[in-house]
Amino acid sequence: MAIFKQYTKKDGSKAWLLQAYLGVDEVTGKEVRTTRRGFKSKKEAQLKLNELVLEFEKNGLKKNEQLTFNQVYNDWIEQYKNTVKESTFKKTITLFKHHILPFFGNMRINKIEVSHCQKAVNLWAKKLKRFKMTVNYAGMVFDYSIRLGLISNNPMKLITMPVIKNEVEEEVNNFYTKDELTQFFNYLEKENDPKIYALFRVLAFVGCRKGEALALTWNDINFEDKQIIINKTLTRGINNNLIIQTPKTAHSKRVISVDDKTLDILKKWRVTQKKEYFIRGYNTLNKSQLVFSNTANDLLQPTITRKFQVRLENKYGMRRITTHGFRHTHCSLLFEAGASIKEVQDRLGHTDIQTTMNIYAHVSQKKKEQTADIFADYVGI
Structure with a gap:
């Protein structure tokens, strides 16, 4: 059964519409009806109906609807x-x-x-x-x-x-050299913010992701065995709120060895944290206490690192890298120090080794370029 009607459009012109029953949806058992407008004549509307009926019988509801x-x-x-x-x-x-x-x-x-x-x-x-x-x-x-x-x-x-030119080059250059890293921490120390100093020390010397660092609690740090356990990360949820969840991949769960100076910096920050937050009315002695928290002792906004980086870039002319670049810095300097690809991959928790390999290739090229100078300096003629 179908109904054909002529109607008046908003611009005053006439057109035809059709209202028709096409059949029953085999999946839901419900009747399928349709309304179509904008036909120049009744005949055009009738032809469209014939087309719809045939299409429905052949393809069913979903194709008939021509979903967007x-x-x-x-x-x-x-x-x-x-x-x-x-x-x-x-x-x-x-x-x-x-x-x-x-x-x-x-x-x-x-x-x-x-x-x-x-x-x-x-x-x-x-x-x-x-x-x-x-x-x-x-x-x-x-x-x-x-x-x-x-x-x-x-x-x-x-x-x-x-193919985007310089795509890989931009990625592998997103890290500091040994001298630049030393310079960065010299400048950062002048800012007299022990929490931020400790945070960047962890990023650069542990090589963890920013979200992993910001999710750390004191019970994740084993000062006796000189290790940090990575088992969670800070990220944003559906409503843009900060949440803690499991790491990026299963391979991201790992135990990382930590050097003595980094542990000493963290110990000093813990003492300072206890004093500063006690004044604010917070007890930071429980084991689940965040290592890096905001003034309300809650999750720290991830943008805090970029804020301090921009400050140092503007104040001291530091070369710009992203916060994630400190992870690449850790990777690059490990290779320069002689670490193997496998050691670096395990330490950084890389599932896909391509980023590691890109940086390795960059460091290897740098060493190749130095080979001629090493030979000439040795021969001395």
Whole structure:
């Protein structure tokens, strides 16, 4: 049964609409009805109805509806959230909100072609440093569409991935040399902030991630055995609130040996922390006490490190690296000191060794360049 009506549009022109019963959804058992508007004539509306009926009988409800990318995404994200940590889920929905959905959101999933995907990827490559991750996430929605039977292949897998010049060079140069690191701590000491000094000491001399350092409690530090246990990390949850959760990967859980001076700096900070926070009304003697906390003795904002780095850059002209660059610094100087690739990988908790290898290659090249000078200095003629 179908109803055809002529109606008046907002601009005063006439058009036809149809209201029709298409059949019963085999999955839900519910009746499927549809309303379509904007036809120039009744005949055009009747032809569209015939097309809809045939398509429904052949393909069922989902294909008939011609779902948009956004509709498929909403279904996919509900399944995805049960497979990842809260912090990863939060980053994923942010990525879709700001980059993927603005491009594909309103497009019919079965009408998206390789050319559309290529245009999106080229755009992301210009705007995003980690654009390949965005490509992968968009591809997950297309893969989900294939499983639903909405499309037959993933157009995102057929794009040509742009090559960004100096991408690797920027990554491997994100660390300090031995002299620059010494200079950094000399300047930082002048700022007279023992908590921040201890924090950067841990980042540079333990090589842990910033989130791992900010999640440390005093019972994670074994002063007798000279070890720090990494078993949790600070990150952001769905509502952008700070949370503590398990580390980035299973390989990230590790026990790291610590040098005597770093342990001595941490001991001195613990004494200072006890005095400063007692004045504020907090008892910091319990074992679950955070090593680095804010003035309310709660989780410290991760942006605190960047704040001090900018201060030193502006005040003393220090070369800019990211906070994560201190982890790369640790990696680089370990290689210069003679540590093996395997030793560095285990210490840093790398699952993917590629970043370690990039820095290793950079340090190896530096040593190769010094070889000629070593020979000439030795021969002396």
